[in-house]
Amino acid sequence: MAPILFTRGAPSLDIIDQEGLRDAAQQAFTKDPGGTFAYGTSVGYVPLREWIAEKHGVDVNQVLVTNGSMQADAFLFELLVSPGDDVVVEAPTYDRTLLNLRQRGAKVTAIDLQTDGIDVDAFQTLLESGTRPSLAHIIPNFQNPAGYTLSAEKRARLLALAAQHDFVLFEDDPYYEVRFEGTPLPTMLSQDENNRVVYASSFSKTMCPGIRCGYLVGPADVIAKVQKIATNTYISPNMVAQSIVNEFCRSGRIDQSVATVRVALRERKDALVNALKRELPDAVYTAPQGGYFMWVELPGVSIEKLFPVAKEHGVEFVKGSDFLLEGGDNAMRMAFSGVTPEQIDEGITRLATAVRSL
């Protein structure tokens, strides 16, 4: 019995536009062999940098294109986070961000994530108590791992707090384009009047992860400093890959790819919700309006105990506790991006059998 994996936040191959990627490579390599095959500079492939700047309505020198958005995070943390610095994250949050911040020696404070985003009251109390974070890490849309989205009101409050208390608001937004329901909310970047926001996104969710192309948008002086770190790290990011991304974007292929992804993800989310209703009616969750993930709590069930039993039953997920400094004993992260509706249905059936066997 092949295991059904709700573990990894990655798209299944059937929703990647393989033909479009092949075409984009041919076009890109033919149209601009010089820019594609030579060393570039650490700002990234220039036409793609321009496309991103236009998309976000910013000056081109506010953009840096990197080898995936995690590399962008790493550069930004190298610039802004020194050992002992206070840093604020959401609880739960992306496990790799947590790990990287702790490895840099940051004093990480995790503030509860509510279904409409981080608990801004608690954040404000922390700031008023004298904590001076250098950075707050926020995943505004369809958060990983919870799937929740930051409300418009909280976005405004965070911008005000960042301006007042002088910290960098790191808006980590890889899922923005993969909204399959509801109305998009403006980014904090687009509302930032005080140069406090640094924004990151990626093409992993709209093209494919293997292309490893992410980017930062922020104040020109911050971007210039990050650029220096990037130059010293790798001279230039992958020009071949970024040239393919550029062609994929400018040819309009990306719009079609995003449309495909949205339809598939909504079907998968629906399949997950329906299967849970049927198989595990006590499960607690808020169905997301986009993205890859749903946070599912099973009251009274020890996820620590469930985990190996579920595996024996052929279904895997990530334990909620992996995304928290403490707690999460009844919670799981269910990624629905890499499994078909049929697999989801079968997977939740297996999960329920595992729960009943405890």
Next chain:
Amino acid sequence: MAPILFTRGAPSLDIIDQEGLRDAAQQAFTKDPGGTFAYGTSVGYVPLREWIAEKHGVDVNQVLVTNGSMQADAFLFELLVSPGDDVVVEAPTYDRTLLNLRQRGAKVTAIDLQTDGIDVDAFQTLLESGTRPSLAHIIPNFQNPAGYTLSAEKRARLLALAAQHDFVLFEDDPYYEVRFEGTPLPTMLSQDENNRVVYASSFSKTMCPGIRCGYLVGPADVIAKVQKIATNTYISPNMVAQSIVNEFCRSGRIDQSVATVRVALRERKDALVNALKRELPDAVYTAPQGGYFMWVELPGVSIEKLFPVAKEHGVEFVKGSDFLLEGGDNAMRMAFSGVTPEQIDEGITRLATAVRSL
């Protein structure tokens, strides 16, 4: 008048197999869309990792494929070099290596590079005086910036010293394949019986720089530790690019590409030597047997003064002093990889005019 640039160690576009790269992309994307477009792991694209392991006659878990060999260096330094650590480099050496080691807070000792490689006697004296480097950085073939090659005898002595004094011998070897004259010497990696060598190379000089694909080969335990750093930095390197590289290698295109590059580089080296003989007969240099660079000294000429004047005359190079902790006042690095023989001839004519005008 377009400037003639002897500055950058990069191939000109005419010696890059553009058609081969287009073909490789088509084949790679069609044969293995799963491996190409999905997240990989930080070891790199598995079939390419295997190809490299076979090429070097090592176990596959001794290989890690990265986003360019500079990124590989950065990972290795992060693992092995702590602030205050002694590190040995060649004088002159690659300016970015020097910069990165100093930024990590290493105590860098630069040992004279002779035409047959680093002054091993001086290195031995340093070791016997009690200095305990964690790492020695050696560019064995057609060194950047000097173009010199480490002799077989010195390779053996370095291996013995590394074993005796317990330091990592970092064999940084991007130019190995681009030998256009003479007989290849075995790598230190291939002669290492004490697990002291970590070897780095890249596809920048054999395919193209824009593909940003490098790799490390070393003891399995060291590679496992580097892999962990790589995972935390970027999850996985560029799978799309590495899949193209893999196809380019396995289809045999790479052999043809290397042959093209060798012929072109020999012609360019010859053009440089001939033009110098004619225009600047006092210039001192050792013509390289491969690679991109030649170190040229102009006795009695201040390169600091020559530099801006040469630029006015439409010819640019890198000052020797950029590759040294001190000295190099009469030296220049001439990169002949990115200029045609005709450009080289004209460039050296301009340079001679600039020298005479001082």
